[in-house]
Amino acid sequence: MKTNLITREGLDKLNKELNYLWREYRPEITQKVTWAASLGDRSENADYKENKRLLRQIDSRVRFLRKRIEAVKVIEYSPQQDGKVFFGAWVEIENDDGETKRFKIVGPDEIYGRNDYVSIDAPMARALLKKEVDDEAVVKTPTGDQTWYVNNISYQNPKVDNG
Template sequence: MKTRLITREGFNKLKKLKAELDYLWHEERLEVTKKVTWASSLGDRSENADYQYNKKRLREIDRRVCYLTKSLEELRIFDYSPQQDGKVFFGAWVEVENDAGEIKRFRIVGYDEIFGRKDYISIDVPMARALLKKEVGDVATEQTPSGPAIWYVNEISYP
């Protein structure tokens, strides 16, 4: 089960998902329903391509509407709090470094925010879980398939 947290910034960007939901429910679904009604009035549905295609499209729309409705209802906005300063929590920008000198910088956010961003990681991934509550200078051990990976926290900031 994924954590359904989202930053305030991420929630504001989800307006396009709300717009998609409104479009699917109030426009496209009505149009496809009219096509299904028309195609079913023609008689034999087993060989009616319009009927079969539009029924399939109606099921796809209903699945997407259900998913979007449930997702948007379950989201909890997590706002920054001054008590978080100095420690890694949800919404933090973190810079870490390993013994090989490899440096990574990313923001810990909710699952719904990571798409299209290479510098965001989900709160649900092992790296983020290993970093929670760490401070600058602390060591975080991430469990990977090839064994533990050690990361040193260099910097923590909040937008």
């Protein structure tokens, strides 16, 4: 079961995708379908078949996005979160081997195409919730428990220079 939490940035991205699909991509493909249909015999018309397939995919994604956007709850940053790991936090962790990882804890809709985002539903995120710097988090994995230590917690992306 997916958590219905999302960051403001994540919601903006879903809305942007929906607008693009509905206002730009779908009309473009609809035009191609109309053009291909005007050529006559549709049974052997690859353009027609391919663009009809694309239209079905677009419509399916649009329906999904509309339902998802209604279902999600935006979690805004709150100063009370400072010093602890909560939704929306950038976390840096380290294990006993000195291996470090840095990622942001986000909603399940936001992780695609990002290797520095971890879903709030993931065992790693669950193990880190409410932890503070220097706390130990035990993450249950298929290969056994892994211990990680919290090095840093931030609610702004530390890689972005705000100066």
